[in-house]
C-alpha cells in the first residue's frame with residue numbers, strides 16, 4: 527500500500543502554560559498542507575525500513591514509521607512482518623509536522639494492510655503516544671488543537687479552500703524542544719477561533735504565533751521572510767509551528783506570486 531503523508535500548517539499558536547513535565551499547553555489551528563512524503567507498506571519476510579530522499583537525522587531504528595509498527599506489534603503480537611519504505615520530501619525541523627505525519631500515516635496504512643479494524647479514535651490514541659502533533663494526521667482535516675496539541679475539534683476553514691499558498695523553508699533546522707524552551711507562556715490577546723472567523727486580511731492584526739517573538743532575536747531572518755511575503759501581497763503570513771518554515775496565503779489567487787529567494791531555500795507553491 528502506498529500513501530502520501532502530507533505536512534501541516536499552524537494558523538495562530540498560543541502557548542499558555544508550562545507543565546511540570548516540561549510540556550506546554552497550547553491552542554492552535556492546524557490544517558493539512560499538500561506537501562508530501564511517500565510511504566509504502568508491504569507484507570514481508572522480516573520487518574525492515576528503507577529510506578530515500580531527504581536525510582533524516584538520528585538513528586533509523588527510532589524512525590517514527592518503525593515506532594508506529596512496533597507500537598501495534600506490542601498489542602497485536604500475531605501481526606506479520608512488513609517492509610516499510612519512506613521517501614522523505616518534507617523538510618525536517620521546519621514546523622511542518624512531517625515526521626508526525628509519517629507516524630500517523632504509517633498507523634493508518636498498517637491498520638489497513640494488517641486488517642486490524644482499528645477506529646479513528648483508537649488510531650488517535652496510538653498516535654498520541656508517538657508525538658503531540660501525530661493525532662491530527664489521523665483525520666487530517668482542519669482542527670483547533672488544544673491541550674498538548676492532541677485534543678482536536680474540527681474547524682472548517684471554507685475561506686481558505688483553494689487559496690494560493692507559498693511555504694519557504696530557509697534551510698534552517700529548528701528543533702521543536704529548543705523552540706518551546708525559549709517561550710514564556712502567557713494568556714492570548716485574542717480568542718483564536720473568533721479571530722479566524724474574520725476575513726483573512728484581518729488575521730495580520732489578530733492571529734499570532736507565539737514562537738515568532740521568542741525566535742526573533744536568534745533568527746531575525748524569519749521576520750524578514752514574513753515581511754517579504756507581505757510585500758508580495760500575501761493576505762496573511764506567519765511562521766508555521768516552531769519554525770523554521772514561513773508561509774503566505776493569497777485567497778484570491780490560484781498560484782502565489784514568484785519571489786526571488788536564495789537557491790538553497792526550499793519553496794513549496796500550490797493551493798490549499
Ligand SMILES: C[C@](O)(CO)[C@H](O)COP(=O)(O)OP(=O)(O)OC[C@H]1O[C@@H](n2ccc(N)nc2=O)[C@H](O)[C@@H]1O
Nearest residue numbers: 548549550626657658659660674675702703706767768
Ligand atoms: C510546534 C507544534 O508543531 C505545533 O503544532 C507541536 O506542538 C510540536 O509537536 P511534536 O513535534 O509532535 O512534539 P513532540 O514530539 O510531542 O515533543 C517534542 C518536544 O517539544 C516540546 N513540546 C511539544 C509539545 C507540547 N505541547 N509542549 C512541548 O513542550 C517538548 O519539549 C517535547 O520534548
Ligand SMILES: Nc1ncnc2c1ncn2[C@@H]1O[C@H](COP(=O)(O)OP(=O)(O)OP(=O)(O)O)[C@@H](O)[C@H]1O
Nearest residue numbers: 583584589590618619620621622623624625628702
Ligand atoms: N519519519 C521521520 N521524519 C522526520 N523526522 C523524523 C522521522 N522519524 C523520526 N524523526 C526525528 O524527528 C526529528 C524532527 O522533529 P522536529 O520536531 O524537530 O521537526 P519537524 O518534523 O519539522 O516537526 P515539527 O512540526 O514538530 O517541528 C528529526 O530530527 C528525527 O530525528
